[in-house]
Every structure is written in C-alpha cells, then in structure tokens.
Amino acid sequence: MRYIEPHGHMVSRTTDDYQDMATAGCVAVCEPAFWAGFDRSSVHGFYDYFRQLTEFEPKRAAKFGLQHYTWLCINPKESEDLKLADEVLGIIPKFIDEPTVLGIGEIGLNKNSRNEIKVLEKHVELAARLDQLILVHTPHLEDKLKGTKLILDVIRNEKRIRPERVIIDHVEEHTVRFVLEAGFWAGMTLYPESKCTPARAIDILEIYGTERIWMNSACDWGVSVPLAVPRTALEMRKREHSAEWIDKVIYQNPIRFMSQSPKFKIRLEPGKS
Amino acid sequence: MTRQQVLDMYFMDARCKLIELAAFLDRVDRASATDDFRIEAFRKALAELNSNSSGRAEKVLLAFSDLTADPIAAATTKAACGAYPGAR
Numbered sequence: 048m049r050y051i052e053p054h055g056h057m058v059s060r061t062t063d064d065y066q067d068m069a070t071a072g073c074v075a076v077c078e079p080a081f082w083a084g085f086d087r088s089s090v091h092g093f094y095d096y097f098r099q100l101t102e103f104e105p106k107r108a109a110k111f112g113l114q115h116y117t118w119l120c121i122n123p124k125e126s127e128d129l130k131l132a133d134e135v136l137g138i139i140p141k142f143i144d145e146p147t148v149l150g151i152g153e154i155g156l157n158k159n160s161r162n163e164i165k166v167l168e169k170h171v172e173l174a175a176r177l178d179q180l181i182l183v184h185t186p187h188l189e190d191k192l193k194g195t196k197l198i199l200d201v202i203r204n205e206k207r208i209r210p211e212r213v214i215i216d217h218v219e220e221h222t223v224r225f226v227l228e229a230g231f232w233a234g235m236t237l238y239p240e241s242k243c244t245p246a247r248a249i250d251i252l253e254i255y256g257t258e259r260i261w262m263n264s265a266c267d268w269g270v271s272v273p274l275a276v277p278r279t280a281l282e283m284r285k286r287e288h289s290a291e292w293i294d295k296v297i298y299q300n301p302i303r304f305m306s307q308s309p310k311f312k313i314r315l316e317p318g319k320s
Numbered sequence: 321m322t323r324q325q326v327l328d329m330y331f332m333d334a335r336c337k338l339i340e341l342a343a344f345l346d347r348v349d350r351a352s353a354t355d356d357f358r359i360e361a362f363r364k365a366l367a368e369l370n371s372n373s374s375g376r377a378e379k380v381l382l383a384f385s386d387l388t389a390d391p392i393a394a395a396t397t398k399a400a401c402g403a404y405p406g407a408r
Contacts, residue, residue, distance in 0.1 A: 082398075124398045158395035159386075188400035192385040220378040221385065246330065247377065285329065286321055 048072040050276050050297040051313075053305070054153075054182070054216060054234060054263035056081045057115070058096075058104055064266070064273040065111040071277040074298075075114035075313060077305065078104060079153035079182050082122040084268050090134035093121065097138070101145040116311060118152035118182050119143065126157070126166035136169055143177055149308045150174065152182025153216065156194040159186060167201050175207035180308050182234075185217045188241060195222045199229055212307055216263070217242055223251055227259060232304050236265040237275035245279035249286060252296060261300045341366075361403035 049072045057065070057078050068076065078100060087093060100117040108115035119142055121135040142148060154170040156163045174181050181202070186194035195215065202208055215226045216234035219242065226233045235251060236242040243251070248262055264275035272278070276297055283293045305311040321329070348359055365383035368376050386404040 127395050157398060158400075159391050160395040161391045161393060163395065164391055186400065188402045189384050189386050189404040190400050192382070193388060196389070197391065219381055220375075221381040250377070287325075 048277060048280055048297075049074055049294070050280065051301040052076040052264060052266075052273075052276060053261050053301040054079060054236065054265045055273065056265070056267035057108065058099055059268035060266055060273060062107070062111070065108060065113060068273055069111045069113055071274055073113060073277075075116065076108060077116040077118070077149065077301075079118040079184075080120045080122065081153065081267060082124040086125055086128075090131065090138060093135045094138055097142045101142055101147060105147050114314065116147045116149050116305070118150050118180075119148060120151050120154045120170055121166065122153065123155050123157040123163045123167065123184060123186075126163045127160065129162055129165065132166040132169070136166075136173060139173065140177065143179065146310055149305055149311055150180030150182060151177075152180075153184040154181065155184035155198055156186050157184075157190070159190055159194045159197055164197065164201060167198065168205075171202055171205045171208060175205050180305070181208065181213040183213060183215045185215060185222065187217075191217070191219065192221055195226065199225070199231070202231075203229070211259070214261070214304060217265070218251075219243060220247070220251065223255055223260075227255060232259045232261070235260065235262045237262060237272065237279055238265070239270055239272060245275070245282045248279060249283055249288075252283075257292065257295050257300070259300075259304075260296070261304065262296060357405045358401065358403040 052068060052073050052075070055076045055078055057076055080096065080100065087096070097119055100119070104117070105115040119139050121132050126132050139151070151170050151174040154167055156167060171181065183198055185191050185198060198215065202213055210230035211232070214232035214234050217236045218226055218233045223233050235248045237245055237248055252260065262276055262279060264271060264273055266273040266275070280293050280297050302313060361384050365380040368379040368383060371379065384403045386406065388406070
C-alpha cells in the first residue's frame, strides 16, 4: 500500500507517529496551519509557527523518509481579532515562496461569524492575488452545513479562483453533494467521534464516486488517529474494492490536486512508478 | 457487496451501537432535571432511523444542524456542542 496523508498537524505528533505512517506506506504528509489549542498572543507567534512549518518540520519528517508540505493562514478560530488577522495575513507573503508551501489553508469558518467571514474573504483575495491553491476547513457539528454554504458563497464571489484549485475539507453526508456539484474538491476527515468514520467515508465514495475527493486523518493534538487513512484502506479492501480503486483515493487523487502547485513533486524510489 | 456480506461485516457493530443508544436514553431518563436542546434534537434525529427511505445519515446530520443562513454577530465560543440551540 502507498498513500499520502493530505492533512495532518504533525507538529502536534510524535516521531512514533511518523515511523508508523512511513511503515504503513505513507510517502508524503501535508500540514495546513492550525489553531494551537489556545490563541497565540501576537503575530510573532505565527511567525515562529510558520518557520516551524517551513523549516523544522520538513527535516523532522525527512528522517523517516517522508516528504512534508505545508499550507499557511490564520485559522478561523482566531479570526475574531481582525487586527491580529491582518498582521498575520501581512507576513504570509514572506513565506509563500518557500519550497514546501502549497497554498493558503486551512482557512474557512468556525462559528460562522461576521469577522470570520471578513478574514476568510481576505485569505481568498490573497490566494487569488498570489495564484495559490486553497485548502478549506468547514465548521464542526451543528455549524457545518451553514458554514459550508457561506464558504462556497465567499469563494464563488472571487472570480479569479477556479473551483478545481480549492479543496473543501471535512465534508460529511449533508455537505458532500453540493461541494462536488459546484466543481470543488472534497476532503473527508476520519475521526473516531466527529466527522467521518471509515465505514461512512467508504459509503460516501460508493455513492458519489472517486472523482475530486480524498480522505485524511487531520491528526492533531486532540483525539485523532494518524493511521486513519491506511486503516480505512484496509476496510475498503474488506468491502472488496480493487487495489486500483483504493490507490486512486488515497494516493493518486491527492497527487492530482496538489500537483496543481508546481512545488508538489513526489520523489519515487528507484524502480517504482 | 451483497446484503448478506454487509450484515456479516457490520451487524455486530451496529447492534452494539444501538444498545449503547438505548442505554444512553435510559440514563437520561433516570437523571433528574429537564431536557435541553441537545436531547430534543437527538430524539428528532432518532425518528429518522425508522424511515424507509435512504439518506438516513444525511437526515440525522440535518436534525442536529443550524439551518439558518445569516452569519452570527460574533463568535463567543470556539467549540460546537453537536446540536443547534435554536432548532427547537
């Protein structure tokens, strides 16, 4: 098995997790900027975090044979403070040309507030201006449906953004249809309690197909499973899906989306295609 | 997969979760105090399980969702609680 972890917050994980992921067949991990579990006190905290994402974490991953890519933003959980958000948006261009930065993310909404929408609009404008891919976080639980609709409206209002260059993450049964129908990519997050279980994620693939869709563990500092993607692949196998079908979802699709950034290149081992 | 294969693979897990739901509702009944919006949404969602049409997972998610369209004035918390307080 080979796979790509397209959404993992590895700065919160241990080297054991890197070792397990590499052992399970992971070849690359992509890390969107995230909330630390507490609000950072100033833009300097973000500057240090972006350095960690672009300088230190790729080296840590490389020790286990994994390529590491990243996405930059201020998370919607910290978007109520418009002054701080503006300061963070101001330093993103300093990092955007780093060789492992794929785009702007994970942006989006959390509680669907007016300030969160303002900051989302600024991120989308920045992505359009800098010609960057976008990775979107959709809200949790009861806020997801409304937030996903608001997010799609914001992105569609920015005419320079093409939907095929945007992935809308954390879709579930009540949001996946209109994300895909609008031409965006959809991401399914495999969590033990919220978002999708492996069984439900496979149901969604069987119903909606395997075009423009991927799955991720979104492993972070909370309850999450870094091996969720390969474990779900095993369940796909139990459900008699072919090796090609599984490979498309967990390996080829992430490559297809992220290769829209010229920086994303999977280094293959000699003799493997 | 055939229906037999689906049952072979998932029946015991679903049976376990169903008993957990029943025990949870019994626990809620034994506890004092009145219901809140979460258990009201939960009971609404439970009704979807008896539907004969497909799309039950989507309908359960909708039963817990905020179905309004306008942004809120300001976020006063970062967390979601699983059910929309205004859905009564």
